[in-house]
Amino acid sequence: MPLISQLALLCLTCMCWSNLQAEGEFRRLQEINPPPLPEEKQAIVIEGGLLIDGTGAVPLEDAVVVLRGERIVAVGKRSNIDIPENSMHIAAQGKAILPGLVDSHFHTAEGETVHSLPPLFLSHGVTTARDPGRPIEVYDSYKTSKSLAPRLFLTGPHFDQAPCAWPKNAIEIDSVEEARAATRRFFDRGASAIKVYFRLPLDEIRATCTTAHGLGIPVTAHLELVDADSAIEAGLDGLEHITSLGTTLAEPDIAATFRSAVFAENSAREDGRYRLWATLNFNDNQRVANALAVMKLHNTVLSPTLATFERRAGDKDVEEFHVRGFENMLRFVGICHKAGIRVVTGSHTWSRHVPMGWAFQREMELLHEAGMTNMDVIQASTLANAQFLGCADRIGSIETGKLADIVIVRGNPLEDLTSMYQVEQVILNGHLVPKSNVAPPLR
Numbered sequence: 141m142p143l144i145s146q147l148a149l150l151c152l153t154c155m156c157w158s159n160l161q162a163e164g165e166f167r168r169l170q171e172i173n174p175p176p177l178p179e180e181k182q183a184i185v186i187e188g189g190l191l192i193d194g195t196g197a198v199p200l201e202d203a204v205v206v207l208r209g210e211r212i213v214a215v216g217k218r219s220n221i222d223i224p225e226n227s228m229h230i231a232a233q234g235k236a237i238l239p240g241l242v243d244s245h246f247h248t249a250e251g252e253t254v255h256s257l258p259p260l261f262l263s264h265g266v267t268t269a270r271d272p273g274r275p276i277e278v279y280d281s282y283k284t285s286k287s288l289a290p291r292l293f294l295t296g297p298h299f300d301q302a303p304c305a306w307p308k309n310a311i312e313i314d315s316v317e318e319a320r321a322a323t324r325r326f327f328d329r330g331a332s333a334i335k336v337y338f339r340l341p342l343d344e345i346r347a348t349c350t351t352a353h354g355l356g357i358p359v360t361a362h363l364e365l366v367d368a369d370s371a372i373e374a375g376l377d378g379l380e381h382i383t384s385l386g387t388t389l390a391e392p393d394i395a396a397t398f399r400s401a402v403f404a405e406n407s408a409r410e411d412g413r414y415r416l417w418a419t420l421n422f423n424d425n426q427r428v429a430n431a432l433a434v435m436k437l438h439n440t441v442l443s444p445t446l447a448t449f450e451r452r453a454g455d456k457d458v459e460e461f462h463v464r465g466f467e468n469m470l471r472f473v474g475i476c477h478k479a480g481i482r483v484v485t486g487s488h489t490w491s492r493h494v495p496m497g498w499a500f501q502r503e504m505e506l507l508h509e510a511g512m513t514n515m516d517v518i519q520a521s522t523l524a525n526a527q528f529l530g531c532a533d534r535i536g537s538i539e540t541g542k543l544a545d546i547v548i549v550r551g552n553p554l555e556d557l558t559s560m561y562q563v564e565q566v567i568l569n570g571h572l573v574p575k576s577n578v579a580p581p582l583r
């Protein structure tokens with residue numbers, strides 16, 4: 141890796157600290173729970189499937205992928221690959237071979253879900269996930285566990301101010317000094333990114349970004365009060381939730397009303413953001429053009445988490461403003477993608493429209509509905525997210541030398557993304573993952 145990508149540099153356009161994401165990578169960041177090495181020395185040969193390698197390259201029919209230990213050791217057309225003797229064969233005719241899915245926004249909740257949700261998502265193809273906003277210790281059992289789980293990238297609790305919306309998942313940061321100290325402390329405990337939450341003021345966001353970039357890790361945010369363009373100019377690398385752009389895009393008086401309601405009462409954001417989004421107009425709008433320009437200039441990554449916001453006519457407790465608000469969220473994700481903004485797939489774990497465990501697949505469908513091609517969506521779900529998490533040197537694509545994180549699905553997801561629900565086999569670090577007994581939704 142060129143030295144330049146290891147450095148945080150001063151961006152001369154706006155004098156902020158920039159992480160040079162143009163390289164597409166942060167430092168070589170690590171999960172807290174590297175999976176065990178496979179004991180089996182026998183090679184695994186996946187043969188006959190449609191290879192969609194995660195890089196956006198033309199898909200390869202009748203492909204062969206050879207795994208040995210935790211690595212991918214050969215990839216190509218059947219006629220060009222020497223198939224090792226005594227290997228284990230996985231027939232993939234009529235199936236597609238993709239990189240393991242990478243989820244930029246995954247949470248567990250209180251209690252048992254810490255133990256149940258990561259393996260459930262793994263069995264559906266998510267081999268890597270970042271939880272932006274749970275205490276690191278919550279996942280401690282995964283550091284020593286021998287059972288298979290997605291590679292977990294953590295931020296620790298999000299940086300917020302009182303009254304915190306999620307006190308158990310927040311740390312109160314009341315000064316720039318505290319922001320700097322907490323960033324260093326979380327980094328020392330294994331955080332591979334920092335997440336800032338919506339009450340954190342701009343100066344503390346800037347101090348967090350400067351410190352995090354000095355340590356080689358990105359900062360991502362859930363915003364409601366601070367405008368996204370200001371936060372990005374202060375150094376922010378990622379936006380979690382399309383709604384983080386709300387106040388930046390809305391008419392100033394509508395944004396001001398929303399801000400004062402949320403400032404007074406956290407829960408005002410819940411319906412308030414749909415009401416705000418329902419008012420947005422994206423045509424000939426200088427604020428829209430400015431937001432896109434700022435995101436583009438700073439190579440900001442957008443993890444829209446549409447699945448968690450999905451509200452459709454006829455859904456329970458859904459009113460007209462929810463429906464129109466969500467339609468505009470979808471529309472703006474399409475506009476961002478068209479403008480060249482880096483959009484990635486974050487499940488946010490919960491979706492009203494699919495059973496538990498399938499929110500990542502639902503997010504893929506919604507990104508497609510927003511205007512991304514199936515190939516774009518697959519890249520957003522694999523290599524682009526690995527770049528966002530800072531591990532694209534090892535995972536995110538099916539290439540010789542990379543780690544053997546693979547998902548095999550029935551059908552062809554380039555033709556129909558519902559194929560992503562038809563998971564045939566998941567491979568993590570060269571281990572065959574036992575199948576899930578959770579049925580895919582009927583679609």
Ligand SMILES: [Zn+2]
Nearest residue numbers: 245247273488
């Ligand atoms: Zn979240």
